[in-house]
Amino acid sequence: MDCSYFCSRLNQFVDGELGYLEVAELQGHLSFCPDCAAELARISEVRAAMAAWGEAELAPPPGFAERVLARAALDPVPGSRRPFGRVVSDTLDQLDEALGRVPLPGGRTVPVKNVIGYGIAAAALAAELQRRRLRRLRELKSL
């Protein structure tokens, strides 16, 4: 039998899958064939390296888990609703792009969304002052 017959059985030999007679036949060939003996040594070396690799402990860099958890906490779960604050922020950014900026005296500009925000805040303040004034009037009438 030629070397290719024995070479094709070397992996099975290493895996312990050959029968007693096949092992004896292969060992007989290996005892006088340096090529097949070298191939067996190479296969054994690769197997040992793979076994060592499988046992190697792959440690993440320090703080990796903490950074991943912190980042995951910031991201919404896929398919879930975006956080309200982010929706508002994105909407204001779109508004900012669409409306542009208002020129101020002195050459400066202010985003239109800010002007709208000031207007809403002023209206809310005026409404609160009006509500307080009406409550005060009702208190005075009841006295």
Ligand SMILES: [Zn+2]
């Ligand atoms: Zn051989």
